[in-house]
Amino acid sequence: MSTAQHVQHSPLRIFLKTIAARAYPRVMAANRQKTWVFFDMAFPMVGALAMVLVYQGLHAPRQYLGFVVMGGAMLAFWQNVLWSMAAQFSWDRGNGTLELYVISPTTFEGVLLGMALGSMFTVTLRAGAILLLGSLLFGITYTAAGTLPAIGVFLLTLAALYCLGMLLASLFLFYGREAWHLSNAMQEPINFLSGLYFPVNALGAYVGGAASLVPMTLGLDAMRQLLLPGTPVFIPAGTEALLVAVQIPVFAVLAGISLRYMEIRARRDGKLVTRWE
Amino acid sequence: MGVAITRQWTGYAAAVRLGWAVSSNWTRPILFIVYSVLRPVSMALILAVMYTVITGNAAATRPYLAFLIVGTAFWSFIQEGVSEFATGILEDRGRYHILKYSYMAPLGFPIFLIGRATSKLASAAASVVIVLLVGTLALHLDISPLRVDYPLLVAACLLAFVSVIAFAITLSMVLLAGRDLHGYGEIMAQFLYLFSGAIFPISVLPGPIAWLASLSPLPYWLELCRRAIMHGQAYLMFPNLSDGEVFLRLVAATAGTLLLGYVLYRMADRRARRLGYIDMEANW
Amino acid sequence: MARTHHPSSDTSRLAVETRRLTRVYKTRRELTTALQDVDLEVGEGELFGVLGPNGAGKTTLIKILVTLLLPTSGQAFVDGLDVVTDYKRLRSRIGMVSGGEQAGYGILKVREQLWMFSQFYGMDSTAARKRIDELLERLGLSDAANKQITGLSSGMRQKMNLVRGLMTDPRVLFLDEPTVALDVSAARDVRSEVRRWMREDPTRTVILTTHYMQEADELCDRVAIVNRGRIVAEGTPRALKQSVDDDVIVDLQLDPGTPVLDRLRAIEGVGAASVREEDGVDRFSLMLADDGVLPRVMTTVEGAGRHVSGLVRRQPTLEDAFVKLVGRSMTEEEA
Structure with a gap:
């Protein structure tokens, strides 16, 4: 019989501590590598500016510039989900960190939430800067009454997006570089389908309906309806908010199932121990 | 002399093959194609929808749609040749730790970079054709392969490729001379986007920025591509200039890019070696 | 908790x-x-x-x-x-x-x-x-x-x-x-x-x-x-290590020349043999059934035109046990 007693902490304690611990390097990176200020600000800002100039080239009404600015701000969060959360497992696998996550008693959900929260400060700052500078630069006005409901929709959309990010991250457990390409391949199509730079009703009921699977589509459209007068209605904002709220548990449960399944597949096929491909 | 040229050519060809293998080897071809095609086609569709919601697709404005689609198609050369290329070089250094061997090889690092950039341009060619096909078939643009002015198109593209490669290898070396600049390749490509006239005429830009953009070879290249492909029905950025005048400006801007690129490359190379960054480990 | x-x-x-x-x-x-x-x-x-x-x-x-x-x-x-x-x-x-x-x-x-x-x-x-x-x-x-x-x-x-x-x-x-x-x-x-x-x-x-x-x-x-x-x-x-106690362990140092490892292994009474190159000379480690095998080893070496620059009999190590069991040294690539 063993003489030693082994301390085993509760899953909730490990989960919470993991979130804080995994957020830490992100917070430190923002603090120690000031280059993010340029990188995180310039990239989406330039992208949004290009689209604004396209509308100006087309002599579009000013409200369309507002669509672009709001889309650009939301893009910051989507890119964070896609590259700093889902694809991070590709980096972690490459340098052997993923192995250490796996053999520890923590969960992938904790690690991924930590990543998300850790970069929330920089991403929020990035999105806020686009919104503020874009609005001032192009003279965009918003409906004040819609602010609070829009913040509510934004938080729902964010939660749903990050749950979707967890689902995508599960692919990176098994697929290496292929998942990387998949993320790359998804980026522009989702920018297109989610109506990042134009009102989503322009896509029509079928394409727009299919695009609604991505929480950003409905969330962004609802926020535009609430904040930008004259936004063409795809689905009423309240219904869109409700649908996004439903997506949160759906993606969360799917992510949990997929993470477990992909971990077992990866253990079976030896994919967790593959270094740089 | 002859032997040296042969050796450089062999090295260049090897670098092209290596670049192609790095881009395509690790993944299933179908995914590679999806990746190469989906991005530019989606971008073209975004612009097409933006165009449609504003103009209602009125017949009089159709040349502007062609302007957007042709610009987006040829932009793939910059996306691959500059952004993806620079990212690849930084990954060779920080992630795969193999850049130092290419740098030290007797072939010469610039030749290696030119070879890798060429392979990137080659892999972008498919995207260009596919976006033009989507423009023709799905968006009903009046593009016919039989009416394209091929000599003008090829001459403009060859000159532009010299500029793109010069820009790509200079940017790579500048990024190698810094720490943790992963991702900056993409940012620089985005900046070029603003100055290129790919999706809006450079005249839309505020005065001083429009003047800066007019020093870049990219607007002249894209203008010539549109003129060659749209056979007289193109929406023109430089309506007052003849084909020959636009071409001359492209030649001058290319020469300027080469000169500036050479100076910047040498400076960045010295800095990278002085600071020991050539074999730096990634920190992300 | x-x-x-x-x-x-x-x-x-x-x-x-x-x-x-x-x-x-x-x-x-x-x-x-x-x-x-x-x-x-x-x-x-x-x-x-x-x-x-x-x-x-x-x-x-x-x-x-x-x-x-x-x-x-x-x-x-x-x-x-x-x-x-x-x-x-x-x-x-x-x-x-x-x-x-x-x-x-x-x-x-x-x-x-x-x-x-x-x-x-x-x-x-x-x-x-x-x-x-x-x-x-x-x-x-x-x-x-x-x-x-x-x-x-x-x-x-x-x-x-x-x-x-x-x-x-x-x-x-x-x-x-x-x-x-x-x-x-x-x-x-x-x-x-x-x-x-x-x-x-x-x-x-x-x-x-x-x-x-x-x-x-x-x-x-x-x-x-x-x-x-x-x-x-x-x-x-x-x-x-005791499993190789009955064997005679010999370290043989040869100047560079024709490869002889396979010939040495083929000698009756040579239980195992491995070689590593060090400082420009080949250092062989041989496991012999008894002292009587050594002359045959020397004949083979000389027959291959190799010059012996050192010969030492020593106590067995874990490495010797490994070589005997696996047939090659840890650093030697499998044929």
Whole structure:
């Protein structure tokens, strides 16, 4: 019989501590590598500016510039989900960190939430800067009454997006570089389908309906309806908010199932121990 | 002399093959194609929808749609040749730790970079054709392969490729001379986007920025591509200039890019070696 | 909320047990058997070595035992828990440190990085920091505690990795080539810390894979020699060395010339032969059935036109036992 007693902490304690611990390097990176200020600000800002100039080239009404600015701000969060959360497992696998996550008693959900929260400060700052500078630069006005409901929709959309990010991250457990390409391949199509730079009703009921699977589509459209007068209605904002709220548990449960399944597949096929491909 | 040229050519060809293998080897071809095609086609569709919601697709404005689609198609050369290329070089250094061997090889690092950039341009060619096909078939643009002015198109593209490669290898070396600049390749490509006239005429830009953009070879290249492909029905950025005048400006801007690129490359190379960054480990 | 776990099954006295453990890797073109019917029993409190040449299956064995890889067939238990079905409970009881490990985030400082990993085990932050400082001190890394990871030498980095493995006080610690590519001093520090850590609690178990025979001889209570996915011998280093006690071990030094290894191996009475090149000369290690074989060896060498620059008879080592069992030295590539 063993003489030693082994301390085993509760899953909730490990989960919470993991979130804080995994957020830490992100917070430190923002603090120690000031280059993010340029990188995180310039990239989406330039992208949004290009689209604004396209509308100006087309002599579009000013409200369309507002669509672009709001889309650009939301893009910051989507890119964070896609590259700093889902694809991070590709980096972690490459340098052997993923192995250490796996053999520890923590969960992938904790690690991924930590990543998300850790970069929330920089991403929020990035999105806020686009919104503020874009609005001032192009003279965009918003409906004040819609602010609070829009913040509510934004938080729902964010939660749903990050749950979707967890689902995508599960692919990176098994697929290496292929998942990387998949993320790359998804980026522009989702920018297109989610109506990042134009009102989503322009896509029509079928394409727009299919695009609604991505929480950003409905969330962004609802926020535009609430904040930008004259936004063409795809689905009423309240219904869109409700649908996004439903997506949160759906993606969360799917992510949990997929993470477990992909971990077992990866253990079976030896994919967790593959270094740089 | 002859032997040296042969050796450089062999090295260049090897670098092209290596670049192609790095881009395509690790993944299933179908995914590679999806990746190469989906991005530019989606971008073209975004612009097409933006165009449609504003103009209602009125017949009089159709040349502007062609302007957007042709610009987006040829932009793939910059996306691959500059952004993806620079990212690849930084990954060779920080992630795969193999850049130092290419740098030290007797072939010469610039030749290696030119070879890798060429392979990137080659892999972008498919995207260009596919976006033009989507423009023709799905968006009903009046593009016919039989009416394209091929000599003008090829001459403009060859000159532009010299500029793109010069820009790509200079940017790579500048990024190698810094720490943790992963991702900056993409940012620089985005900046070029603003100055290129790919999706809006450079005249839309505020005065001083429009003047800066007019020093870049990219607007002249894209203008010539549109003129060659749209056979007289193109929406023109430089309506007052003849084909020959636009071409001359492209030649001058290319020469300027080469000169500036050479100076910047040498400076960045010295800095990278002085600071020991050539074999730096990634920190992300 | 912390709770205490008492291993209760019959196998709990064994820290590691495998039964006919097999792992086959499938690629599109071929099947590779990395482990075949491996039966292993490691008692609680043992420092157990797994020796084998490259590709023998050592790392595959470790990866299965730390729950990173599923076996194709067979069973494996660590601290009494099935690595396939009970892996979640098992993970809080194990640790792993691999040689040349680059895991973690370069932006963090040593102490921060270690704290981060401690939290994945639910450790109390204050206790974790205290433990980290204590281990850093022991390994002579206190001065580097506030250094960024990217600025560490490979020896310092590996010591930091060892701290990561030790700080959570695992019941079973897996060390996969922990001293590979380290200088003599750093390797010695790592080995002595492992020994000290085990002395702190006699129920702690270490499974060590290594290329270095001397390391295994010096550290391990028992070793298993793995070759081509199978365990070919198992026992204490002393017992394994005794298996070659009846043989005559001769080190033969030849100046460069025609290859003779195969000819030497073909001589009747030569049990095993290996060669390594050192300082421009070939150093052969020969295991002879008795002294009478030596003249035939010398005749063969001279017949090949090779000049003998040194000849020594010596005591058997673990390396000799390895060569006898596997047929080649650890560093020699398989034909």
